[in-house]
Amino acid sequence: EPEVTQTPSHQVTQMGQEVILRCVPISNHLYFYWYRQILGQKVEFLVSFYNNEISEKSEIFDDQFSVERPDGSNFTLKIRSTKLEDSAMYFCASSLEEWDTQYFGPGTRLTVL
């Protein structure tokens, strides 16, 4: 069964450093998403992406964040200058169509020291 994959599973970084989280969505899916979950809190929407453009973003997704689909398979989330409060699980998801079910990856645990 096709699945969303994410790398790395755990990333540790120093405050102020840039990080790139990588996702490989399900191969024929066209819509891509990032969510995050701070430890003990709710899963929160960050951004959705379609046709090489951001289609919706939350207020969490500020200028420090960016997304990119650099090739036909990867979907990345970049945090330009990490802060302690960026420590969280980051989940990528994809869907076939805009109105379709979203399937989530296993997540990347980001720890900012």
Place this chain on the structure above:
Amino acid sequence: DAKTTQPPSMDCAEGRAANLPCNHSTISGNEYVYWYRQIHSQGPQYIIHGLKNNETNEMASLIITEDRKSSTLILPHATLRDTAVYYCIASTGANNLFFGTGTRLTVIP
């Protein structure tokens, strides 16, 4: 998207049916009821969704009331591996899925 209300926690004996309720009294006509679950800190796992009719798949059944103001997710024979947080989400399916606090289901041996 409509707000949903779920009990914070439930227990279920292993092998018995787990019935997880959800209220979504403000759901609009084009919003589906989605159920996901999250085991520990793993990625949310899609379970089932429906609009008006009851739905069944290999994981669960979804019963939606006729007025669509509430629904019940049924796991017919709960196992220890079903211990997780279950989220009921009312959504058009487009873009943002709003995850609430869900119901923590504990399956007891």
